[in-house]
Amino acid sequence: MPETPIVTLPVARVAVDVSLPHLDRPFDYRVGPAEDEAAVPGARVRVRFAGRLRDGFVLERLAASDSERELSPLSRVTSSEPVVTPEIARLVRAVADHYAGCFADVLRLAVPPRHAATEKAEPAQRPPLPELDLADAGAWGEYATGPALLEALRRGDRPRAYWQVVPAHHRSGDWADGFAAAARATADGGRGSVLVVPDQRDLARLRAACNRVLGRTGFVELTAEAGPAARYRAFLAALRGDVRVVIGNRAAAYAPVRDLGLVAVWDDGDDLLAEQRAPYPHTRTVLALRATQQQCAFLAAGYGRSCEAEQWVQRGWLRELAADRTQTRHTAARVRAAVDSDLALARDPAARSARLPHEVFELVRATLPQGPVLFQVPRSGYLVALVCQDCREPARCRRCHGPLRQQQRQQRQRGADGRAAAVDLGCVWCGLLHPDWSCPICESRSLRAPVVGADRTAEELGRAFPNTVIRQSSGSQVLPEVPGTPALVVATPGAEPTAEGGYAGAVLLDTQLLLLRVDLRASEEALRRWLAVVALVRPGADGGSVIAAGDSAARAVQALVRLDPAGFAARELAERAEAHFPPAAKVVTVDGAAGTLAEVVQLLRAPEPTEVLGPVPLPGASLAGTEDPVERLTLRTPLSTGSALVRALKDVTAVRSAKKNEGAQRVRVDPVVLG
Structure with missing residues (x-):
C-alpha cells in the first residue's frame, strides 16, 4: 500500500x-x-x-x-x-492601512489579472544594456550635485531627493533624460528601478529617453491602458527578473522589480497620480512607503513643486537638488506679466481689464517671425458663458432655464435698436433655439462673454493676425507636436503640443480663471500648468519670451515671473499650516447619506484633538436611484494623531460592515480635491 x-x-x-x-x-x-x-x-x-x-x-x-x-x-x-512577493504584500498592507482601505482593494491595483497564454509563453530574449559613456551625465550635468547623485546610485546608496527641474526647452529641463540616466546608473549598480509618470504624453517622452539610454529591450512599460496581455507580460518580465527597469503610470508603482534600488515620480502634483478607485491612494505616497520599506532611493521631480514635496524637503526627508538662480534665468525663457509697471499701464490704460493687452500683440509680432507662438487658454469651447451686456444677468433658456451658448463663427445681426444681437442662440440642456432672445431683467438684446473658450480665441487671433497659420489642441483633438515654422498655437492646459526647436514665445491668457477655481490647490495647480508652458519655450538667451495676461499682483503670477516654485510652495505650506489644511494636517472626508454619516459620528472614537466639520450637502450629487443628496463629513486632526484617526475610522467601517448596516460610505484620506 x-x-x-x-x-x-x-x-x-x-x-x-x-x-x-x-x-x-x-x-x-x-x-x-x-x-x-x-x-x-x-x-x-x-x-x-x-x-x-x-x-x-x-x-x-x-x-x-x-x-x-x-x-x-x-x-x-x-x-x-x-505573483505576490513578500515585499509587495507588505507594501499593499501599508497602503491599505494608510488610506483606511482593504488589502484586497489595493491588491487589485498591484497585481494585474492573469493572462494564461502570456504566462505560459517563453520569455523574450533580452541582450545586455548598450555601452554608455559614464562621463556624460546628460541632464544631470547641468546641476552642481547631479553627477554625485548618479554616482551614489551606482554605488548602491539610497539618496532621497527632490529635483527642481529648470522649466526650459534646454538640456537642463530634460527630465526624461535625467530619469533614464538615473535608472541606468541604478542598473549599473545591479539594482532595479520604477519610474512613474502621470499620463501617456509623459510616458512617450520617457520611453524615447529610455530607448537611448537603456536600449529597446532594457525596460518594460506597465500601464493599465496597455491591454491584459501586454500588461501581464510586462508584469512577469519584472517579476522574473528579466528586466531591471519598469516605466509607466500609477499602475507601475507596485511593479515587482527585483533588488529595487530606485523609485521615481515625475510631476507629483498632477491629479492623474491619484487613484480613482478605493481606497484612492496617491502614487507619491505609495512610492514613499515603498522606498521606506525596501530601503531604496527616492526621486521626485517637477517644474513646479507640490506642498507635499515641500513639506518633505523642510522635514529633511528629501534633499533639494536645484540649479542656481543665475543658471535658471539664463536657460529659461524670459517671463513677465502684461501689466507689471506704471509705465505699461500708462501706455495701455485698459490693460488691467483687457483680455488681450497691447503688450501681448507686441510679443506676438516680435516672436512670430522666429517660430510658433503658443496661447494657453484655460477653457475649451467657443463662448463658454453668455451674460447680458448691460446688467450681467446670465443668459438662460425660457423653457428649462439652462445656459445658452452661441455656436462657433456665428454671425451677428443688428437689432431694431441698432445694437448687436446674437442670433440662433441654443440651450445647452434642451437644445431650444432663441433667435429673439432678450434679457428678462433689463430687456437688453446685447450679450457679452465673460468666459471665452479656445475656439473663440483662435477665431479672434485669426482676425488679428491674418495670413497666419492657426493650430488648435484641446479635448479629444490633441496635437502631439507642431513644426517650428511661424504659427499661432491655441491650446488648453495639458494639451499643449511640443514644438520643433521650442516655441519662440507663449501667452498665458485668462490667468484669473485658474486662480479663482473653488479649490484649495487652485494656485498651486495654476503655477504648475504655467511652468509647463514655460518649459516648452526657447531659452531667454535665444529670444524666448512668455507673458501672463491677468492680475500681475497675484502671488502665483509673481512666483511665475521669478521662476520660484520652491518659494511659492513654502509660503503656501505655511498658510495651510495656519489654517490646518493638508498636508499640514490630516484630513479625512466621508461621503454618504445623512443617516449614514450620523451613525459614523456616533461610532467614531476619534483621538483628541479632532475637528468634526459638517456634514454638508455636495452640490449636484445624489444617491444612486434616489434624489436624496450626498453629504460630506470632514474630519481634521494634527499630523501627530493622524494615524490614530485613520485607524478609528477604519474601526467604524468594520463595525458597520459586520452589522450589515445599510448605507454605503466613501472614505478618502488626504483627498486631492478639497473644495
Missing part, C-alpha cells in the same frame, strides 16, 4: 478577494498533497469562503495554524506563478 505523501507546511495563509472591512485579514486553509508543490507563496488559488468559491493569493506557508477551527482545504491552485 503506497504511503500518503507528507506535507511539511500544511497550512496556507491566504488573502481572499473580499472587500469587507471587518474581514480585512488573511485566512488559513489546509494544503493537501495534490496542491503542495504548486501552492507556493504568491500563487493564485481558489478557496471556499462564506459558502462561495473566491479567488485568493497565498501569502505564506505555515507548519501550523493559530485557528482552533478545522481548516477548509484549498479548492485548487489557479496558477503557481508567485
Whole structure:
C-alpha cells in the first residue's frame, strides 16, 4: 500500500478577494498533497469562503495554524506563478492601512489579472544594456550635485531627493533624460528601478529617453491602458527578473522589480497620480512607503513643486537638488506679466481689464517671425458663458432655464435698436433655439462673454493676425507636436503640443480663471500648468519670451515671473499650516447619506484633538436611484494623531460592515480635491 505523501507546511495563509472591512485579514486553509508543490507563496488559488468559491493569493506557508477551527482545504491552485512577493504584500498592507482601505482593494491595483497564454509563453530574449559613456551625465550635468547623485546610485546608496527641474526647452529641463540616466546608473549598480509618470504624453517622452539610454529591450512599460496581455507580460518580465527597469503610470508603482534600488515620480502634483478607485491612494505616497520599506532611493521631480514635496524637503526627508538662480534665468525663457509697471499701464490704460493687452500683440509680432507662438487658454469651447451686456444677468433658456451658448463663427445681426444681437442662440440642456432672445431683467438684446473658450480665441487671433497659420489642441483633438515654422498655437492646459526647436514665445491668457477655481490647490495647480508652458519655450538667451495676461499682483503670477516654485510652495505650506489644511494636517472626508454619516459620528472614537466639520450637502450629487443628496463629513486632526484617526475610522467601517448596516460610505484620506 503506497504511503500518503507528507506535507511539511500544511497550512496556507491566504488573502481572499473580499472587500469587507471587518474581514480585512488573511485566512488559513489546509494544503493537501495534490496542491503542495504548486501552492507556493504568491500563487493564485481558489478557496471556499462564506459558502462561495473566491479567488485568493497565498501569502505564506505555515507548519501550523493559530485557528482552533478545522481548516477548509484549498479548492485548487489557479496558477503557481508567485505573483505576490513578500515585499509587495507588505507594501499593499501599508497602503491599505494608510488610506483606511482593504488589502484586497489595493491588491487589485498591484497585481494585474492573469493572462494564461502570456504566462505560459517563453520569455523574450533580452541582450545586455548598450555601452554608455559614464562621463556624460546628460541632464544631470547641468546641476552642481547631479553627477554625485548618479554616482551614489551606482554605488548602491539610497539618496532621497527632490529635483527642481529648470522649466526650459534646454538640456537642463530634460527630465526624461535625467530619469533614464538615473535608472541606468541604478542598473549599473545591479539594482532595479520604477519610474512613474502621470499620463501617456509623459510616458512617450520617457520611453524615447529610455530607448537611448537603456536600449529597446532594457525596460518594460506597465500601464493599465496597455491591454491584459501586454500588461501581464510586462508584469512577469519584472517579476522574473528579466528586466531591471519598469516605466509607466500609477499602475507601475507596485511593479515587482527585483533588488529595487530606485523609485521615481515625475510631476507629483498632477491629479492623474491619484487613484480613482478605493481606497484612492496617491502614487507619491505609495512610492514613499515603498522606498521606506525596501530601503531604496527616492526621486521626485517637477517644474513646479507640490506642498507635499515641500513639506518633505523642510522635514529633511528629501534633499533639494536645484540649479542656481543665475543658471535658471539664463536657460529659461524670459517671463513677465502684461501689466507689471506704471509705465505699461500708462501706455495701455485698459490693460488691467483687457483680455488681450497691447503688450501681448507686441510679443506676438516680435516672436512670430522666429517660430510658433503658443496661447494657453484655460477653457475649451467657443463662448463658454453668455451674460447680458448691460446688467450681467446670465443668459438662460425660457423653457428649462439652462445656459445658452452661441455656436462657433456665428454671425451677428443688428437689432431694431441698432445694437448687436446674437442670433440662433441654443440651450445647452434642451437644445431650444432663441433667435429673439432678450434679457428678462433689463430687456437688453446685447450679450457679452465673460468666459471665452479656445475656439473663440483662435477665431479672434485669426482676425488679428491674418495670413497666419492657426493650430488648435484641446479635448479629444490633441496635437502631439507642431513644426517650428511661424504659427499661432491655441491650446488648453495639458494639451499643449511640443514644438520643433521650442516655441519662440507663449501667452498665458485668462490667468484669473485658474486662480479663482473653488479649490484649495487652485494656485498651486495654476503655477504648475504655467511652468509647463514655460518649459516648452526657447531659452531667454535665444529670444524666448512668455507673458501672463491677468492680475500681475497675484502671488502665483509673481512666483511665475521669478521662476520660484520652491518659494511659492513654502509660503503656501505655511498658510495651510495656519489654517490646518493638508498636508499640514490630516484630513479625512466621508461621503454618504445623512443617516449614514450620523451613525459614523456616533461610532467614531476619534483621538483628541479632532475637528468634526459638517456634514454638508455636495452640490449636484445624489444617491444612486434616489434624489436624496450626498453629504460630506470632514474630519481634521494634527499630523501627530493622524494615524490614530485613520485607524478609528477604519474601526467604524468594520463595525458597520459586520452589522450589515445599510448605507454605503466613501472614505478618502488626504483627498486631492478639497473644495
